[in-house]
Amino acid sequence: xxxxSQHNHHVILSEAASLELGCNYSYGGTVNLFxxxxxxxxxxxxxxxxxxxxxxxxxxxxxxxxxxxxxFSFNLRKPSVQWSDTxxxxxxxxxxxxxxxxxxxxxxxVVIP
Amino acid sequence: DGGIxxxxxxxxxxxxxxxxxxxxxxxxxxxxxxxxxxxxxxxRLIYYSQIVNDFQKGDIAEGYSVSREKKESFPxxxxxxxxxxxxxxxxxxxxxxxxxxxxxxxxxxxxxRLTVT
Numbered sequence: 001x002x003x004x005s006q007h008n009h010h011v012i013l014s015e016a017a018s019l020e021l022g023c024n025y026s027y028g029g030t031v032n033l034f035x036x037x038x039x040x041x042x043x044x045x046x047x048x049x050x051x052x053x054x055x056x057x058x059x060x061x062x063x064x065x066x067x068x069x070x071x072f073s074f075n076l077r078k079p080s081v082q083w084s085d086t087x088x089x090x091x092x093x094x095x096x097x098x099x100x101x102x103x104x105x106x107x108x109x110v111v112i113p
Numbered sequence: 114d115g116g117i118x119x120x121x122x123x124x125x126x127x128x129x130x131x132x133x134x135x136x137x138x139x140x141x142x143x144x145x146x147x148x149x150x151x152x153x154x155x156x157r158l159i160y161y162s163q164i165v166n167d168f169q170k171g172d173i174a175e176g177y178s179v180s181r182e183k184k185e186s187f188p189x190x191x192x193x194x195x196x197x198x199x200x201x202x203x204x205x206x207x208x209x210x211x212x213x214x215x216x217x218x219x220x221x222x223x224x225x226r227l228t229v230t
Contacts, residue, residue, distance in 0.1 A: 046218035105155035
C-alpha cells in the first residue's frame with residue numbers, strides 16, 4: 001500500500017523565516033502529488049499540485065514544492081513566512097489513474113509575529 | 114456559492130447508538146469521500162464513491178456504512194461496531210475528469226466533530 005511520510009509534526013518559527021516541510025511517499029510508479037492546507041477554523045484547501053512537467057510547482061500564497069522522483073519526495077517551501085501562514089499542512093499522494101488519495105499525518109506550523 | 118455542506122457541526126451520542134452524518138454537495142461532482150481526522154494521524158479514508166449507487170471501502174471502513182442514492186448526497190453512518198468513533202469527520206468531493214478523479218482537487222466540507230460517550 002502507498003504511504004506518505006511527513007516529519008517534524010510541530011514546527012514553530014518566526015515571521016520572515018524560511019519554511020521547508022518534507023514529504024516522502026512509498027510507491028515507484030506514476031503519482032500525483034498534492035499539498036493541502038487547513039487554516040485555523042477553516043476547511044482544507046488545495047495549496048498546490050503536481051501531475052507532470054516541471055517538477056518545481058508554484059502554488060498560492062508564495063508556496064512552492066519540488067518533486068524529486070529519485071528521492072520519492074515532494075517538499076514544500078516558502079522563503080519568508082508570515083503570521084497568516086499558521087496552519088496545518090498535509091501532503092497527499094495518489095497513484096496515477098487511482099482515485100484514492102493517501103494523506104500524511106500533517107505538519108502543524110505556528111508562525112510567531 | 115457551490116460547496117459541500119456537512120451537518121451538524123457537533124454531534125454527541127451515547128455509546129451503542131448508530132449515528133448518521135450528513136454530506137451534501139452542489140458542485141455536480143461525481144466522486145465523494147469520507148475521511149476521518151485524528152490529532153497526529155492525518156486524514157484516513159473511510160469510504161468513497163465514484164458514481165451513484167456505487168461505493169468502495171477505504172482504509173478504515175470497519176464499523177462504518179455509507180449510501181449513495183443521489184449524486185448530491187453521501188451520508189455516513191457510524192455504527193456501534195466502530196470501536197473509537199469519537200473523531201472529526203470530513204466529507205470531500207471531486208469531479209471525474211478523463212477517468213482520473215484527482216485531476217481536480219478535492220473540495221472539503223467544514224467537518225462534523227462526533228463525540229461518543
